[in-house]
Every structure is written in structure tokens, then in C-alpha cells.
Amino acid sequence: MTILKTQWDGCYELTTNSFGSYLKRVSDPDFNVEISDEQIEGFEIDGNFQKIPAGLWQRWIQLCLEMTRRSASNLEVSCRLLRNEEDSSQWKIVVPKQVVSSASVRVDSFDSCIDIETGEVIEQYPPLGWIPCGSSHSHNTMAAFFSGTDDKYEIGDPGLHVVVGSIDIHANTYQMKASITANKRRFDIKHEDVIDSKPVQWSTFHPEALNLIKIEDLSRYNNPNKFKNNKANVANYSNKDQSYYKSWHDIDEYRNPFHWQDTYVNGNGSNGEDVDDPLLSLELANVELSNIDFSNLSYQETLYAIDELKNLASNIDDLIKSLEQCSDYFFDSAV
Amino acid sequence: MGLFNFNINASQSNDDSKKLPYVEIFLNSDSIRISEAEAKGKTVDQLYQEFGDSLGDVSRIQRYTNSGRIIEGDSQVEIGMSYRATVASESKG
Numbered sequence: 001m002t003i004l005k006t007q008w009d010g011c012y013e014l015t016t017n018s019f020g021s022y023l024k025r026v027s028d029p030d031f032n033v034e035i036s037d038e039q040i041e042g043f044e045i046d047g048n049f050q051k052i053p054a055g056l057w058q059r060w061i062q063l064c065l066e067m068t069r070r071s072a073s074n075l076e077v078s079c080r081l082l083r084n085e086e087d088s089s090q091w092k093i094v095v096p097k098q099v100v101s102s103a104s105v106r107v108d109s110f111d112s113c114i115d116i117e118t119g120e121v122i123e124q125y126p127p128l129g130w131i132p133c134g135s136s137h138s139h140n141t142m143a144a145f146f147s148g149t150d151d152k153y154e155i156g157d158p159g160l161h162v163v164v165g166s167i168d169i170h171a172n173t174y175q176m177k178a179s180i181t182a183n184k185r186r187f188d189i190k191h192e193d194v195i196d197s198k199p200v201q202w203s204t205f206h207p208e209a210l211n212l213i214k215i216e217d218l219s220r221y222n223n224p225n226k227f228k229n230n231k232a233n234v235a236n237y238s239n240k241d242q243s244y245y246k247s248w249h250d251i252d253e254y255r256n257p258f259h260w261q262d263t264y265v266n267g268n269g270s271n272g273e274d275v276d277d278p279l280l281s282l283e284l285a286n287v288e289l290s291n292i293d294f295s296n297l298s299y300q301e302t303l304y305a306i307d308e309l310k311n312l313a314s315n316i317d318d319l320i321k322s323l324e325q326c327s328d329y330f331f332d333s334a335v
Numbered sequence: 336m337g338l339f340n341f342n343i344n345a346s347q348s349n350d351d352s353k354k355l356p357y358v359e360i361f362l363n364s365d366s367i368r369i370s371e372a373e374a375k376g377k378t379v380d381q382l383y384q385e386f387g388d389s390l391g392d393v394s395r396i397q398r399y400t401n402s403g404r405i406i407e408g409d410s411q412v413e414i415g416m417s418y419r420a421t422v423a424s425e426s427k428g
Binding site: 032033038039042044076078083103104105106107108109110111124125126128129131132133134135137147148149150152153154155156157158159181182183184307311 | 337338339341343361362363364365388389390391392393395398403405419421422423424425426427428
């Protein structure tokens with residue numbers, strides 16, 4: 001009997017019975033390995049991998065701290081990671097021209113970058129001899145996690161991607177979440193395996209980097225009164241008490257998925273905007289969208305509006321997934 | 336360490352692609368090899384669109400290079416060469 005071996009869907013055997021023929025799934029007679037779920041989902045860092053050196057990483061962290069310090073609403077910022085084509089132990093961090101807000105970064109082209117260490121202007125990306133190998137961005141005081149927007153842009157951009165979050169500018173502390181993306185998948189890894197993050201005194205970003213970072217000018221959109229109200233709402237969210245506030249996913253303690261909603265609307269206490277929570281992400285996207293006058297858009301504003309609508313769709317998707325998790329939990333509890 | 340220790344002897348390995356003429360395409364530092372038979376007569380852009388999906392989001396590629404030189408996507412591929420591509424913009428949330 002001939003075994004039919006497909007490229008992706010396993011092996012089949014053409015089987016016949018008294019009524020006719022059909023394909024029956026069979027094991028591959030030439031199989032040579034069993035692969036566990038842990039192996040399929042895992043990522044093993046190369047034993048010879050050269051970490052991002054502490055001095056260079058510190059320059060980037062100092063820029064994250066500076067952008068958090070610059071505005072009362074705290075600002076995000078992003079950078080690109082590159083490795084030398086000849087010597088992969090050599091790292092370079094470049095800061096592209098970008099527009100930042102408290103909850104987003106937009107980079108229209110990497111062709112205008114500054115080397116965070118030397119201040120060298122890069123007008124053609126990637127610079128000759130350097131290979132793009134990932135990115136990092138700051139979530140300022142928000143938790144370090146990969147948002148729906150991050151997934152959208154990072155999963156198809158193979159490399160090391162790191163979020164810096166929970167920044168405390170007074171204590172000079174922060175947290176990181178690191179991942180490797182490859183094969184359109186994201187593998188969570190330990191940041192200490194890829195980054196030497198020990199503090200290095202006097203190591204900081206080149207001041208020219210700040211010239212490429214533009215703060216989102218929301219006033220260019222019409223309807224300023226509406227914006228004011230929404231801004232006030234967001235300020236309320238940022239005042240929620242994190243000690244009381246629990247993660248969306250912490251449903252063991254907060255079984256009602258909307259329990260936390262009352263918590264941060266009333267707000268009392270801390271300074272964290274945990275946008276990991278889908279409703280808050282949704283609200284932030286709504287703030288951005290509510291400031292767009294769709295009847296009178298320039299080209300750039302149209303691009304921005306498209307991006308924001310896509311973010312909103314992504315956040316709605318996150319919310320649906322979270323609600324599905326909750327419904328599964330209720331179903332399991334009931335059973 | 337040792338997550339991927341599979342005991343497969345060399346004779347069972349069927350990776351012949353390294354021995355045959357091929358074109359290698361990179362997205363950042365990840366790459367795949369495409370056999371001469373599949374690559375012949377195609378443009379760089381066609382190669383990425385047809386075979387690069389496992390590397391990443393090829394629809395966001397903005398630039399191709401070959402030995403550091405920027406090349407057009409409609410350039411014919413040459414067997415034995417490596418081509419690099421990079422995305423050129425991003426958003427973060």
C-alpha cells in the first residue's frame with residue numbers, strides 16, 4: 001500500500017471499502033523523532049550569544065527615563081537594534097525619527113536615525129555592515145508587556161524585541177519583557193539571557209537623539225473640548241490604585257470581568273496605566289480617535305487615522321479574547 | 336540548555352539543500368534557502384513574496400540589498416547570491 005506524504009499535513013493511505021475509497025490518516029513509516037509541546041513552543045538561546053553590552057543598554061534606558069521624565073503624561077520612545085554583519089558580538093542602537101505619545105510610537109521611516117552612542121546621523125537604513133535584529137520601546141510607567149500593536153509590527157519583523165516598562169524615575173528602576181520573534185511567532189525569553197542590564201555610571205544617550213523625537217501634537221485635530229474631557233478621563237485611569245487593582249487575567253480573585261472597571265474609574269492612588277487591560281486599551285484608542293476630524297483630513301492625518309482604527313480593531317479583538325477567557329472560566333466553574 | 340537534543344543519526348537527515356545551487360534570502364538576520372529550480376527566472380520581489388512568508392511579514396518590506404547595494408525588487412535573482420530585505424517603518428503601542 002502506498003503511503004502518501006504531504007508537505008505539511010502528514011501521511012495518508014488510500015483505503016478502499018465495499019462502498020468506495022477514502023484517505024485515511026496514518027503514521028509516517030519514516031518518522032524519526034517525537035517532538036514535545038515544550039519543544040515546539042520553546043526557544044533556546046545560542047550558548048555563544050553575545051548579550052547587548054551594559055554600557056550600550058544603559059544609554060537606551062537613560063533615554064527611556066528621560067522621555068518618562070519629560071512630560072506629566074509620560075512618553076513612550078522606541079529604538080532599533082542592529083548587529084554587525086562581520087562580528088555579531090558588536091551591537092548598535094539607533095533612534096529613528098518618531099512621533100510619540102503616552103501610549104504610542106509611530107515611525108514612518110527608519111531612514112532618518114541617530115546612533116544613540118555616537119550621534120552619527122544615519123540616512124539609509126540599515127547602515128552599511130549592520131543587520132537589523134529587533135527593537136525596543138518604552139512603556140514608561142505602564143507595565144512591560146507586548147500590546148496588540150506591538151504584536152502586529154514585531155511578529156513579522158524577526159529579531160529581539162524588548163519592552164521597557166514600570167519605569168520609576170525617582171528610584172531609577174524599570175522592568176523588561178523580552179522576546180524573540182521568528183517564523184511569525186513570538187517566543188518569550190528571559191531578558192537576562194540577551195541583555196547585560198547592570199547599571200553603568202555616566203553612560204547615557206547622545207543628546208542629538210532627542211531632536212528626532214516629536215511629541216504627538218493632538219491639538220492639530222479638531223474638537224479640543226472633547227479632547228480635554230477625554231484627557232481628564234485618562235488622567236483618572238492613571239490614578240487608579242494598583243494595590244487594589246488586579247490584572248484582567250487574575251480572575252481567581254476577581255471573577256467578575258467588569259469588577260475592575262469601578263476600581264479605576266473611581267481611581268485613588270498609584271501612577272500606573274496598565275494598558276494590558278483591554279478595556280483601558282480600548283479607551284485610550286478611543287481618545288486618539290475622538291480627536292480626529294474625519295471630514296477634513298490631510299494625507300498624514302489619513303495615515304494616522306488608518307493606524308488608529310487598526311489599533312482599535314486590535315484592541316477590540318483583545319477584549320473579545322479576554323471575555324472568552326472569562327466565559328470559559330465561568331463555564332468551568334459551573335461544571 | 337538541551338531543549339532540542341534529538342537523537343537523529345546523520346544518515347537519517349535529509350537536508351540536501353546545502354549541497355545544491357541555491358539563492359538565500361534574508362529578512363533581518365533570519366534566512367531561508369531556495370533551490371535553483373524554484374528561484375530561476377524570478378525577481379527578488381517574487382522570491383520574497385512566494386517563499387519568504389515563513390520569515391516574517393514580507394508585505395512590509397521596503398528595501399532589498401545585495402552585498403550592501405540597494406537593488407530594485409524587479410531585479411532578476413542570480414543563483415548563488417544572497418539577498419537581504421528590511422522593513423522600514425513601525426508603530427508601537
